[in-house]
Amino acid sequence: MTEPAPTLPELIDMQIRTSGPMSIASYMGLCLTHPSKGYYKVADPLGAAGDFVTAPEISQMFGELIGFFVVTLWQQMGSPKDFTLLELGPGRGTLLADLLRVACRADGFRDGLDLRLFETSPSLIAEQNARLEAYEPKWIDAFEKVGRGPLIVISNEFFDALPIRQLVRTDDGWHERMVGTNNGNRVFGLNPTPIPATAMPEAIANAAPNSVFEVGLASGEVMKRLASTVSTQGGAILAIDYGYARTQTGETLQGVRKHKFADVLEAPGETDISAHVDFEALGNLATSAGLAVQPLATQGEFLRRMGMDQRAKALSAANPGSAADVTAAKNRLLDADQMGELFKVFCASSPGLDPPGFA
Structure with a gap:
């Protein structure tokens, strides 16, 4: 009889037993994007039946206003006849559908549009295609x-899902936090080898x-590659996510399952794992790329x-x-005690452009 294929938790535990503790970045990568068992490969995370709800799913207004942002930049660039968005x-394609419904009203926008999507989830790709097929x-x-041609990049809750490493300050310096096992359970521990102080950013050098x-x-x-392309071809990058304006210490790694916080180690492949974005x-x-x-805006300010x-x-x-x-959707997106303050809006663009929505 054929043995059943190992589950993702079994694969992770097997790798730890074979190779030793893994970094949190490696753990997140396996949990979220394992080729056949990762969270974004097998789950449908969005909506009431999923694990979380994103701003485009709350109201069409979110995507419509970003559509106005995109078409304004396109016009500032001289309404190029060939450009990439x-x-x-892209989730279910909701943001792009609302965005393009507004932007394509501008003469020449649809004709010049080359629409690209970066997505790893097969189920979400199918939904994106159903909503966006008319835009090829x-x-x-x-x-x-x-x-x-010029490149305009947009993202909403993308950077927070990319793998991070965690470093912990101890009496003898900084050590990387790892994922290992103890008595059959996944646990956090520290790599015994300290990281040279010279490798740490100046902003956190004197951390407690x-x-x-x-x-x-x-x-x-990701930012380095996109900024290099935008620097060469012209355009802009708009990223909306939860995060902080200045490089700082603080533990923000979190798991979410069925709209509730969950232990990130408990159910690999079934839990959304994310961390706050260091926008500085x-x-x-982006500045280094030219x-x-x-100035970083809150989502409430920007909208x-x-x-x-x-x-x-x-x-x-x-x-x-x-x-x-x-009104309820507007308040949820704008109010400080809901999404308005937690989420930040980042924009980097070709010099000379004047992106709307920023101070």
Whole structure:
């Protein structure tokens, strides 16, 4: 009789037994993007039946305002006849569908559009295709495959899902936190070899004992590649995510399952794992590539500057029976005690452009 294929938890535990404890980055990578068993390969994480709800699923206004942002930049670049619009992790395609419904009203936008999507989930790719087929989307698996002409990149809750490393300050310096096993259970531990102090950022050099520093090497690599392309071809990068404006210590690694916080070690492949984004680090990489970085805005600030209050009034006037739902969605996206303050909006662009929505 054929032995059943090992589950993802079994594969992870087997690798730890064979090769020793793994970094949190390696663990996150296996949990989220294992080729056949990873969370984003087998789960449908979005919506009430999934694990979380994203801003585009809350209201059409979110995507519509980003559509206005994109078309404004396109016009500032001279309305190029060939340009690429790339979304990172497009979910169900809701954001792009709302965005393109607005942007394609501009003369020439649809004709010049080369739509690219970076996605790893087969089920979500099917949903994206169903919503976006009319725009002839192309799916890419590497950031070098972005087409010709200026490049406009958008992402919502993408960078937070990229693997991080965690470093912990002890009496004898910084040590990397690892995932190992103890009595058959997955547990955290520290690599006994300290990391040279010279390798640590100046901003956290004097951190207190037991401080945790999270390093987004994968996020940095994505930003570096995209910023290099935008620097060469022209365009902009817009990233909306939860994170912090300045490089700092703090433990933000978290698991979410069925809309509740969950132990990140408990159910590999069944739990969404994420961490806050270090926007200062991403901005430094974009600046090094020659891009202009806007002052970081909160989601509430950005959407208000883009006209969400006015759009909500117009929608409510056009659909009086839905006015209460429109107001509730607007408040959820804007209010400080909901998504308005936690989520930040980052933009890096070619020098000379004036991205709307920023101070």
